[in-house]
Amino acid sequence: MSGVTVTDSTILERLSKLQIKHDEIINHSAVKNGQEWSAELSISSPGLNSISITKTLLFKPKTAKTATPTPVLVLAKESTETSSGLIGKYLELKELRLASEDLIKSVFPEIKNSKDDISVLSLQGPPIDENLHVLLDKSIAESENQEEKFALHLTESSSTILLKGQDIKSYLNSLTPTNDGIKIVDFAELKANAPAPSAPATKAAPKEKKEEAKPAATADDDKYNMAIQYKKDEDFSGWYTDVLIKGQMLDYYDISGCYILRPWSYSIWQIIQNWFDDEIKKLGVQDCYFPMFVSNARLEKEKDHIEGFAPEVAWVTRAGKSELEEPIAIRPTSETVMYPYYAKWINSHRDLPLKLNQWNSVVRWEFKNPQPFLRTREFLWQEGHTAFLNKAEADKEVMDILELYKKVYTDLLAVPVIPGKKSENEKFAGGDYTTTVEGFIPTTGRGIQGATSHHLGQNFSKMFDISVESPNKGEDRLHAYQNSWGLSTRSLGVMVMVHGDDQGLVLPPRVALQQVVIVPVGLSKGEGKNQPIYDACAQLERELIGAGIRAKADLREGYTPGWKFNDWEMRGVPLRLELGPRDIAAKSTLAVRRYDNNKSPMPLSDIGNTVKKYLDDIQSSMFNRAQEKFDSCLIPVINWDDVVPTLDAKNILVLPWCQGNQCEDDIKERSKSQANKGQAEDNKAPSAGAKSLCIPFDQERFGKFPEGENQKCIQCGEKAKSWTMFGRSEYELPATYIPQKKNLRVLY
């Protein structure tokens, strides 16, 4: 490959040489995918018509380690189905996978930020590497609409140029050694001719049933019924987003880092809300609502405290056309909002305990890559803030709340978590100690924090003077002991990551908006012939709803049963009941479980109770399966040599540890440098080190230390204090409220 640096100017010069005309370059925010791109364009240039978004994919086929890589670069319309299996067959290459960052960098050396910046326009050359296959979608190269223009990036995903299909073809060919070296591919034909289509867009209906009704889905409908395009094991991040969007949990929004919570996800949050709210009310907690705005004066009351989250605070500076005298912040969290009023309201020991909770949204304007549910600029949560006369009462509440958080995960979301205490480095630095429920994402082998319950000690009460006269005469004024605790919509993301599969979402019955879908099957041609089946489905729906089950009969016409199966599988409905003429005759229905695809007939008599029990069983089986997986990946390790291999095998480590701050930093550094030693040729992104996740309260599950009381810390050799979970973390959580200390991460 030539060593020339390709800049935007290089590209424009190339176009100019080829006498290709183009309009002005459109600048916008960086985009990660076609939907974001489309949204950006519609904002930047709302008047544009006849524009097609494209996608640029770089694949790596399996080759011997020593062989020269033969990467495959594909430019296709966003809407074109580009199955790696079919491309591999077409090129006679094995096991195409999306390329690693390293390979991307070798093909596009000047890429600035991420794979999102890939563009065929910025290829090195001419000539381009002869081992590089370049495939161009026929519907671009030979676009039937002369007016149609295709959106391509220049050297970054934040700029767009619009080109005609034939011009793109000329441009790419001009970069090849032969001036004619790219391949024009008709992907639709590729698919049609494939002997056994691996593209799973429409699943065939079960063979034993005769399907005669024709699918009448339109192009519009198809948009919502494309199968998940990524494998969970192969491109976890792509899979995650795809599942959320196609499962209708979320939709993109035209402000980066913000997402729409559609009913499919919001209903889960409501179920969590209702359950948790009832439970905390039993503990005497009351709900309230504080304004979303915080005055500068309040936010800055404690200069030390503002520092940590100041970079992420969103500021309102204008109302209508009037500049505000002072900017006003949108709450990133409510300590400085609420605690001045605690000081006002708490005047006597009789005013304690004060236990308030809020359901609201907070804003943290992060500039890192957003991730749905896990890192969003606005997110929903509850924040509990309580004040007690005695430390013992406060301590007890910390654990009571943690137990509720645990149940939200285990009982509602069917996600196993391990309760424990955060290390000094990882605790909420505003408080005395932090407890947490830690989850695990098997696909990535990473830990993820579920929710945290903090004891703040008297740190805030002294800062805000939340104090009362001692009930015992002669004693000094007493400062309240405070707790705070939070659970956010990130819990939904964890649930999706743990349970979802290559077909889409898998929802636990307790939180699914729709627990059961009833699908009519065995339909015949001819008007009115299927009415008895529809009636039976509607009757079944009524019966289930009457039994308190969230059931729905899918009586939409114009879709095949197979299409419907696929649709509801993608959306994760826990149980499908199929009902056809033979089922009706047999007074039975075929029950298909989403989480393991198990099929079994179910008698229609007493169906309400049967389904109820079946759903309970699905709920506990989903939990048990996830629990077993977590357990099997929770590996006590005594010898340092086992640390990195165990991590690399996607496990969580359980280490004998001294609980020292410096030692924790050392473990992270040491495991990181070892993990990355000699990994360069493996096309992998650098691996993270292991950080402490929590010190589990249940130490006994890991048994006694092999060396008993003399057990040494695996890193420093000092006396070990506890088994402690260490691992890679799903992502570095957003900082919230960081008084002075550096490592504080999260309030939620």
Added chain:
Amino acid sequence: MSGVTVTDSTILERLSKLQIKHDEIINHSAVKNGQEWSAELSISSPGLNSISITKTLLFKPKTAKTATPTPVLVLAKESTETSSGLIGKYLELKELRLASEDLIKSVFPEIKNSKDDISVLSLQGPPIDENLHVLLDKSIAESENQEEKFALHLTESSSTILLKGQDIKSYLNSLTPTNDGIKIVDFAELKANAPAPSAPATKAAPKEKKEEAKPAATADDDKYNMAIQYKKDEDFSGWYTDVLIKGQMLDYYDISGCYILRPWSYSIWQIIQNWFDDEIKKLGVQDCYFPMFVSNARLEKEKDHIEGFAPEVAWVTRAGKSELEEPIAIRPTSETVMYPYYAKWINSHRDLPLKLNQWNSVVRWEFKNPQPFLRTREFLWQEGHTAFLNKAEADKEVMDILELYKKVYTDLLAVPVIPGKKSENEKFAGGDYTTTVEGFIPTTGRGIQGATSHHLGQNFSKMFDISVESPNKGEDRLHAYQNSWGLSTRSLGVMVMVHGDDQGLVLPPRVALQQVVIVPVGLSKGEGKNQPIYDACAQLERELIGAGIRAKADLREGYTPGWKFNDWEMRGVPLRLELGPRDIAAKSTLAVRRYDNNKSPMPLSDIGNTVKKYLDDIQSSMFNRAQEKFDSCLIPVINWDDVVPTLDAKNILVLPWCQGNQCEDDIKERSKSQANKGQAEDNKAPSAGAKSLCIPFDQERFGKFPEGENQKCIQCGEKAKSWTMFGRSEYELPATYIPQKKNLRVLY
């Protein structure tokens, strides 16, 4: 009085002549009361210590109409109790009342905005009017702390000067004819010496019960137990705020126009939420959550539509220290946020109806005087947005939702409302028609809009292209028919205004966080002696809670029963059960209803059921009382001459009306000018005209038109189309979304 205009400079010159030193003048936002003032000072000058906020009150005693008025001006510390009754007795003047705006203007001719600008410093003179009594709080004039400074306004409530007590005394005396004409008053002594204290701070316990436990309330406690300081009939606005703050519904916040919803009010909102959410789910509506942020591009998509609410939009322009590339708005309402996604999601007639609802908060940065619940810069609401294939379905939903809104008022809040249709002038101009439930505040004789349900027709669906192919082949694409409907926390304000009384809040049982308070009475001295009574109260609490009643035993020590009675009355708890030794012996409890103070013994056996029925009875009695009042103030008027007198008697008019826009304007103008004719000497603010409130769906309740089909419109003489409610309105509601047309008011 001298005719000199008193400006800030005048005051500073006067101070200078008297050689009174002072620090720099502090400028801040205008304030309405001591709490706001205090908050402003803490922001503007956070370092200040030893400062006392003051209050300046102007009273008018009852005098013959022809007599010269002898107003009374009081300057006191904010915390000093200044009962008008005691001042009257002290000065031997009758029936002191807070002065009207006109009287204020005659004493302080240069007052700029409102009574909040009153300051003793800006008195006309020297000399001041000899008929003006000037009273100075002894704790100011003879402040014991030499460092203490008192905050006074100059000529506006947005500026503050800090002066020592003795300097204030000198200043005021220098303005009197004798140089010694002001009266120094020890208000505490005044109160202590009063033969029968009219200050209702602590209500005596019922006489038949022996009270021996001494009140041990501290000064801190007293702050929360002051009785309501305004009479509902005399100073409705002062009463309203006082009741909300002291009843612990709200607290002030340090950002003007924002209030804290404390559990006492938020719980009511939650009860409304739960009930309403269940009901709309039965109608097939699903909840979701759209981001609070709106891009400039979206908000401005329809330039015509942004105009109406643009002046109130809050803009985020900065995150951390980074200026955003484009400012981002906080949603003032969600049409332009949601409808682009409706266009995306609705692709086939099978996607209709789409029925989404959001529970969120919206921001409208109004610059008018805020009013708790009724006009706040951030408020909580639900906004429903639905789309249908057919108009008939949409029409039906408009009415279904309106019926639910009616029930929220009548069944939950015990507030009568009248469902009807808005006039063309008053409808939501973005839609085809607006339906409403209209309430009534008897104290002011004004109507108040409760909630609105709009049919938007195809206006928005055409704007945003929310369309589907017709299910009938060959037909054009169909644009959806849309509705939107909203109910906000203003409903809580209406409830307080309707039911509250001079003792404080009166809450309907169905929405009260605490339905029953149990108070131990007949207590004796001596440790442990009262334990059996406390035990009985706790037992009663358990029994009631077991029966599903929100009950609480007030076992706080150190407060007398009388103090507790007063406390819970102020907070509006519907039912008080008193339990003492004699009650226990008689297996009975004394039940006292909050809303009418009715007292009756209640047997303890089967108390759960008895109380339940009793609460139901209270609920319906409260509603019936309010309904009767509303009915009696709903006056059909046929002759124009009766219009203004009927309005002035605090009624709502029911007029035969032609439904013409111009005619509506004329009615407003004509009634306004007549009402204000010759009213100048009556010390009254100018009266508003009558606007149309709604065209009640139930026309028959008003009987047939006297002239039958020939009935003429009361204003223009054209044919009358309907009985229509006209009246003064509680306040001009905040504009929300005003496409072009001028008179659109509210979406909620």
